[in-house]
Amino acid sequence: MLKLHTAPGTIGLACEIALAEAGAAYEVHRLRFAQNEQRQAAYLAINPKSRVPALETDRGVITEAPAIMGYIARTHPAARLTPEGDAFAMAEAESLMSYLCSWVHPAAAHRHRGARWADDPAAIAELRRKAPEVFGAAMRLIDERLFRGPWALGEAYSVCDPYLYVLTSWLPRDTLDMADFPRLADHHVRMGERPATRAVLAAVEAG
Template sequence: MLKLYYTPGTCALASHIALEESGAPYTIERIDFKTNQQNSPEYLKVNPKGRVPALVTDHGVLTETPALLAFIAQSFPQAKLAPLEDAFAFAQVQAFNSYLCSTLHVAHAHKMRGYRWAADESSFADMKRMIPKTVGASFALVERDMLKGPWVMGETFTICDIYLFTMAQWLEGDGVDLAALPKVVDHRSRMAARPAVKKVLDAEA
């Protein structure tokens, strides 16, 4: 049985949805950031990075969203969450998810976690002011060049759609102009209507 450590409102939502979409047997355990539970000795034994998500498997613990999504897709191929039979297509999936992880999510993190990059309080404020521009630019690239439609990879639903939906949950909070992202907003609406997504959102509410 897989066990996912998560916190509502974080990128762990993607792994949670992927598990539900895959039909995998799994349990969840909530980590409370408000009480700094992510840095408790107990949780650091699970994930020394002190972050979510973390997925406990029969082989050990996995961290980092792109890795978890790929693992879930490969472990439950019957769910068809990735083009596993096509090496190039699967690499394209990984490239998209890596962009979300390494660029878009990092831009978003400057709003609340500026201390990772600077020590001066004035720098934190400057980073926050840049969020609509930096996050907006990342989503603009997705809108223009990366979201093929109706799903990220075209006609087939994949783990890319799950990850993009998770990132798009933060658009309003990041002050991004939704009018400039009609494809992303439409994609988010269609994702929200999926039964697995509804079930996970209810569970994390």
């Protein structure tokens, strides 16, 4: 049995959707950030990075969303969540996932977690001002150039899609109008219609 440690409002949602899409047997532990559970000894014993998501497996713990979703895809090949067997297509998937996790996701985080990068209140305020511009530019590039359609990589759904879905859901939170990203907005609607996504969102809502 896999155990996913996640928290509401985080990219852990993408991993949970990937687990549901794969038909995996798993359970979920939702940490309460308001109570700083991610910094308490019980969770630090699982993930000393003090972050989510983390996936407990029978061989140990995997951290970082791209690694977790890659593991899910490789251990559930029947779900066909990555283009295995095609080296170039796999590299394209890894390229998009790397861009999402190394640039797009942190760009969004700078608005809400400026204290990670600065102590000066003026600097934190500037990060908060600038972050939506950087996040929006990255998402616009995806919308206009990198998104294949109808899914992130083209005709086949992949683990890139739940990651992109969660990031798109953050656009309004970061003062950006989803209507300015029409292809991603359409993708977001179609993602929300998938049974796995609906099931996971219902579970999150139920707590």
